[in-house]
Amino acid sequence: MSRETAPQGDLARLLEMERRLEERLKAARTEGAGVVAQAQQAADQAEATLEAQLAEAARVLDERLADEGRRRAAEIAETADREAQAYERVAPDRLAAIARALGKRFLVGGAA
Numbered sequence: 001m002s003r004e005t006a007p008q009g010d011l012a013r014l015l016e017m018e019r020r021l022e023e024r025l026k027a028a029r030t031e032g033a034g035v036v037a038q039a040q041q042a043a044d045q046a047e048a049t050l051e052a053q054l055a056e057a058a059r060v061l062d063e064r065l066a067d068e069g070r071r072r073a074a075e076i077a078e079t080a081d082r083e084a085q086a087y088e089r090v091a092p093d094r095l096a097a098i099a100r101a102l103g104k105r106f107l108v109g110g111a112a
Helices: 005-089 092-108
Strands: none
Touching: none
16 A cells, blocks of 8 residues: 555545535434424424413303302392391381480480
8 A cells, every 4th residue: 555545545534434424414403303393393282282271271260250259149139138128027116216226325325
């Protein structure tokens, strides 16, 4: 082997190695881009799923709050009706006597 052919052979091997490494690097970059795209797609899908779940939870909560508001309003109306009926059952002369007693207590400042 002469001195001139050895460096040329080494150079050819180095150039071939560089070409193969460049191909591997391109393939790795392409694969990496694919993995990133898949991960982004999965993240987007997970985010959409969570948004849908959150919207459903908000809808259910709104329904429950509305139901609770209606139930509470009905309870208050029932209580008001019972108290109004109880007041209506008190005889007018009894109400007048209670009013006089309270008036004396507040005006005189003592027990009636």
